[in-house]
Amino acid sequence: MKKSVIILGAAVLLSACCERDGDALTPETECLLRTLREVPQKGYMFGHQDATVYGIGWDGDRDRSDVKSVCGDYPAVCGWEIGHIELGDPVSLDSVPFDRIRSACIEHFERGGINTVSWHLDNPLTGGSSWDTSGGTAVVASVLPGGANHQKFLGWLDRLASYLDSFETAEGVKVPILFRPWHEHTGSWFWWGKEHCTPEEYRQLWTMTHDYLRKKGLRHLLYAYSPAGGAPQEDSEARYPGDDRVDLLGFDYYQLNGTAGEEDYVRVMDDNLKRLVGMSKLHDxxxxxxxxxxxxxxxxxxxxxxxxxxxxxxxxSYVLVWRNARERPNHYYAPYPGQISAGDFMDFYGLPQTLFAGDVKRLDL
Structure with missing residues (x-):
């Protein structure tokens, strides 16, 4: 039998829905922020990237996810990738129609889930991908105020803002989004990474993005600060854009080198989570x-x-595993029926600490 969950009533959540420093978020977004704070008292939410738009052996089926096929419930958190929205393309860099992402995001919100969005945008200087670092230190500088690509980049932000602003239910409710821009920046594999801009330039990039979207009227976004796991603490702190522009602290880290990498994975996860708890206390x-x-x-x-x-x-508050790629047979991170870890995932699902969409629905976001 699925675990019981301590329920936060709507009245309790709504009592927290107030303006922050005169900067009015939508009530649903305020409630999401409160929920992210309160959830650890009950456990942690499980998330999966692109969970409901494709999986192993399927693509575009409605009301489906590999996680649901294994345990009977959707992930509590769905991650979505919107790289190439800046180009005006009809599909994302993972070849998912942007209309489908929007619909899936709204559907997940209506089933009680939480949505988080990442943005692997192209290199504005070279025209390459996010992973094209051939422009070196010139790329970030080029999009900042006074740079050669500043106006071009503002046009990209206009397209981003227009798209995210369209995440709205039939009743006119803006779907709250946990936006995770400029992630893994303490590594150097993206053009905005550590070796390609100074801490000051990175903070300027974040601030420009955050403030421009706010000026465009987007009040349904929260912002997640997400450096690469295993990076020195001082790198995360030096590039932190400030408490008024960050709502959640996180990090990205994967188990590498097969089963032989387990010890390193656990050690780095422990180290990063200890540091993250310290930052959480410092920045609330x-x-x-x-x-x-x-x-x-x-x-x-x-x-x-x-x-x-x-x-x-x-x-x-939550953990998110990466996508189950339908176009790459050996690139998946959640189980599907018959996968070797599916039985253990059912045990994981049954733990009182793990929260899925059905549990979050009872939190009454």
Whole structure:
């Protein structure tokens, strides 16, 4: 039998829906922020990237997800990737129609779930992908005020703002979004990474993005600060854009090198979560593991023996594993029916600390 969940009534949540420093978020977005703070008292939410738009052996089926096919419930958190929205393309860099992403996001909100959005945008200087770092230190500088690509970048932000502003239910409710821009920046594999801009330039980039979207009237966005796991603490602190422009603290880190990488994975996760708790106390922000996973999950007990024990030691709001790519057979991070870890995932699902969409629905967002 699925675990019981302590329920926050709507009245309790709505009592927290107020203006922050005169900067009025939508009531639903305020309630989401309050929920991110309160959830660790009950457990942590489980999330999956692109969970309801494709999976292993299927693409575009309605009301489907690999997670649901295994445990009977949707993930509490769905992650969405909107790279190429800046180009005006009809599909994302993962070839998902942007109309489908919008619909899936609204559907997940209406089933009681939470949505988080990442943005792997193209390199505005070279025309390459997010991973094209050939422009070196010139790329970020080019989009900041006074740079050669500043107006071009503002046009990209206009397209981003227009798209996110369209995430609205039939009743006119803006769907709250946890936006996670400029992530993994303490590594150097993206053009906005550590070796390609100074801490001051990175903070300027974040501030410009945040403030421009606010000026465009988007009041349904929260912002997640998400450096690369394993990076030095001083790098995260030096590039932190400020408490008034961040709503959640997280990090991205994966288990690498197969089962032999388990010890390193647990050690780095522990170290990062300890540091994140310290930053949470300093900045008064909820925390999350914003990306993680073990590609192909070849360990039949990974969910309950490796992932859960480390998360259970810390006040984590949610954990999100990466996508189950339908176009790459060995690139998946959640189980599907018959996958070697599916049985253990059912045990993981049954733990009182793990919260899925059905549980979050009872929180009455």
């Amino acid at each position: 922000k909820p925390i999350a593991v914003t990306e993680t996973g073990f590609e192909t999950v070849p360990d039949s007990t990974w969910w309950t023996r490796v992932l859960h024990p480390v998360l259970d030691r810390y006040p984590v």
